[in-house]
Amino acid sequence: MASPVKQTDKNHSFAQSLSHAWAGVRIALREERNLRRDAAGFILVAVAASVLHAGLADWLWLMAAVWLVIFAELSNTLIENLVDFVTRGAFSPQAKKIKDLSAGIVLLTAFFAVLVGIVVFIPLLWAAFH
């Protein structure tokens, strides 16, 4: 839901900037099913990494992959909203191209995260069960 305060000038304090930035994260979590699904996946990954005693380097790679996926999802949401704002829902081949490119970034980032997961978890699982 949009803020009742119709501010269009610059933020007046760090706290105000932070509050608007946090509102953006909450909007993404509320409106983006993919982001909520990713968040659930990240919790599972963190639990698995803890149980399997992942090392510092493993945690760093996993965190990098997780933050890249979140970054890509938020960027995708931003681009989708921007395109919808400009096209107002009308079909446009250019809008399709922009949205599909943006979705492509998310897909490639997700592939990277899966690759990191495989490289990190296969040795951990091997060590745990041998």
Ligand SMILES: Nc1ncnc2c1ncn2[C@@H]1O[C@H](COP(=O)(O)OP(=O)(O)OP(=O)(O)O)[C@@H](O)[C@H]1O
């Ligand atoms: N204005 C438009 N003009 C042309 N094609 C569009 C337009 N809006 C959406 N599309 C097409 O529909 C697809 C889905 O639209 P959109 O990305 O808004 O849905 P979504 O469900 O939020 O996607 P995602 O699964 O990436 O979250 C786009 O990838 C694009 O191919």
